[in-house]
Amino acid sequence: MTKYNQPGPIVAISTGLGEKSALGIVRVSGCKDLSFLNHITKKPVSFSPAPRKAYFSRFYDSKNDTLDEGLFIFFKGPESFTGEDTVEFNLHGNPLILNNFCQYLVSEFGFRLAEPGEFSFRALQNEKLNLTQIEGLDLILNANSGFGLKAGTELLNNDVFKSYKELKSLFLEIKMSLEILIDFSEDVGEEEIFKKLDGVHGRFSKLINKLFNRTQGNIEHLLSPSVSLFGATNAGKSTFFNMLLGDNRAIVSNIHGTTRDYISEFIYLNGTSFKLIDTAGLRVTHEEVETLGIERTYKINEESFFKIFVINPFDDLVDYEGLLFDAIVFTHADLPGVDKKIQEISKTLRGEYYLSSGPKSGPMGAENSGPIGPKKNGPMGATFSGSIGAAFKFDGPIGPETSLENKIFEKYQQLTSTNPIAISRHRDVITDIYETFNEYLSTYGETRDCAILSSYANRLGASLDELIGVVSPQEVLDSIFSNFCIGK
Numbered sequence: 001m002t003k004y005n006q007p008g009p010i011v012a013i014s015t016g017l018g019e020k021s022a023l024g025i026v027r028v029s030g031c032k033d034l035s036f037l038n039h040i041t042k043k044p045v046s047f048s049p050a051p052r053k054a055y056f057s058r059f060y061d062s063k064n065d066t067l068d069e070g071l072f073i074f075f076k077g078p079e080s081f082t083g084e085d086t087v088e089f090n091l092h093g094n095p096l097i098l099n100n101f102c103q104y105l106v107s108e109f110g111f112r113l114a115e116p117g118e119f120s121f122r123a124l125q126n127e128k129l130n131l132t133q134i135e136g137l138d139l140i141l142n143a144n145s146g147f148g149l150k151a152g153t154e155l156l157n158n159d160v161f162k163s164y165k166e167l168k169s170l171f172l173e174i175k176m177s178l179e180i181l182i183d184f185s186e187d188v189g190e191e192e193i194f195k196k197l198d199g200v201h202g203r204f205s206k207l208i209n210k211l212f213n214r215t216q217g218n219i220e221h222l223l224s225p226s227v228s229l230f231g232a233t234n235a236g237k238s239t240f241f242n243m244l245l246g247d248n249r250a251i252v253s254n255i256h257g258t259t260r261d262y263i264s265e266f267i268y269l270n271g272t273s274f275k276l277i278d279t280a281g282l283r284v285t286h287e288e289v290e291t292l293g294i295e296r297t298y299k300i301n302e303e304s305f306f307k308i309f310v311i312n313p314f315d316d317l318v319d320y321e322g323l324l325f326d327a328i329v330f331t332h333a334d335l336p337g338v339d340k341k342i343q344e345i346s347k348t349l350r351g352e353y354y355l356s357s358g359p360k361s362g363p364m365g366a367e368n369s370g371p372i373g374p375k376k377n378g379p380m381g382a383t384f385s386g387s388i389g390a391a392f393k394f395d396g397p398i399g400p401e402t403s404l405e406n407k408i409f410e411k412y413q414q415l416t417s418t419n420p421i422a423i424s425r426h427r428d429v430i431t432d433i434y435e436t437f438n439e440y441l442s443t444y445g446e447t448r449d450c451a452i453l454s455s456y457a458n459r460l461g462a463s464l465d466e467l468i469g470v471v472s473p474q475e476v477l478d479s480i481f482s483n484f485c486i487g488k
């Protein structure tokens with residue numbers, strides 16, 4: 001964090017730098033006066049911009065050449081994002097213009113190019129935002145899913161923070177009661193204090209249990225949910241990938257091992273973006289590069305949010321030990337005899353399946369992937385993940401209840417319905433508080449030893465301060481701010 005601790009004026013491009021765009025924003029903060037603005041706009045020394053008012057101007061360099069023209073808005077500290085005097089310039093979005101503009105301020109007026117997240121760091125330092133809000137901002141800026149956006153907004157709006165503060169104030173009541181118990185129990189009466197403690201414990205338990213429940217489940221998957229296709233070589237994964245994408249993105253051929261490295265593209269299902277991943281086909285190989293590709297397939301399978309096992313029903317079924325799946329897609333459904341083949345496989349492989357009949361079949365859905373065979377075993381229940389290794393049991397065929405798209409979205413909704421806590425730092429500290437509090441409670445129930453209870457209370461206090469962001473270890477701050485983009 002030392003790199004952020006240098007005061008002085010900073011400048012950065014605050015909009016995306018990836019592509020040329022109509023507009024781009026350059027932001028400066030911490031300028032000691034606005035004389036630089038008079039220079040670059042050629043306005044008289046007497047000109048002083050009113051805060052929060054947009055001015056149109058041309059911007060000049062020292063040789064009187066035009067850098068660009070656009071709007072500028074002055075925000076007087078502390079009424080600004082960083083809490084310092086800030087100016088935002090709305091320029092044309094060509095990165096060349098934006099970079100030249102920044103470089104000019106650096107070379108002529110003593111600005112420094114901001115580090116990633118440095119504007120937000122100053123906002124934290126000047127108490128414009130608390131640490132939880134900064135983390136929310138980070139989520140909003142980097143979210144790849146509706147869940148990430150919603151969770152980020154909740155943090156930025158301080159909704160979660162309110163629960164943390166409530167937990168802290170309940171803790172202070174506990175701590176206070178313990179101190180009275182140690183120092184003044186004779187004056188107040190032990191029974192009276194225990195009665196009060198019982199009540200606060202109940203309220204603390206209720207709140208920490210509620211928060212702890214929101215830390216459960218595989219939440220990391222929800223921030224950037226991916227849908228992966230895996231299976232044997234030539235199963236038809238790349239064909240199916242292209243079909244879902246509506247584009248011939250992946251190479252398809254009848255040569256085994258065509259896809260050697262994974263390929264990913266974003267697809268949108270019911271307004272949420274999912275990363276669709278086509279992987280290297282699985283087979284026994286001694287070829288070095290293909291082996292590396294297959295290792296990646298296993299890793300992707302482990303990390304994916306929704307895993308689709310793609311099977312050509314005319315091939316022998318292979319038991320891929322350790323791989324998991326949420327649904328099966330049988331390809332080659334356009335070929336005669338496919339029903340019989342699927343019936344045979346369904347005797348050994350259990351899971352919900354969908355049919356794909358190559359590129360001719362159009363998008364999948366209930367119409368062209370209806371159930372085949374008797375649905376005598378019904379759906380596999382709420383968690384329909386299976387293990388390929390463990391799945392070779394006779395359970396009879398189970399057809400899909402709904403389209404594959406809905407199935408993916410259903411799983412997504414199921415996991416987000418508990419309103420999980422998106423930030424792993426919060427989940428870790430909440431778990432720590434939950435565990436320490438339960439240890440504290442059992443000591444309270446067994447011995448009521450004030451010395452031990454106080455030591456638990458001290459631990460709880462430290463964790464609560466960490467949760468609220470009063471004390472944030474250096475590495476936590478470093479990891480939060482290094483994740484930010486430049487100009488934020």
Ligand SMILES: Nc1nc2c(ncn2[C@@H]2O[C@H](COP(=O)(O)OP(=O)(O)OP(=O)(O)O)[C@@H](O)[C@H]2O)c(=O)[nH]1
Nearest residue numbers: 234235236237238239253257258259281332357358
């Ligand atoms: N008739 C028919 N042919 C298909 C279907 N799906 C794939 N194929 C053919 O099967 C062959 C293999 O398809 P790919 O999509 O490349 O298979 P893959 O699973 O990606 O294979 P690898 O990349 O080697 O792992 C190609 O010749 C495809 O045209 C299908 O549903 N019906």
Ligand SMILES: [Mg+2]
Nearest residue numbers: 237238258259
């Ligand atoms: Mg392929």
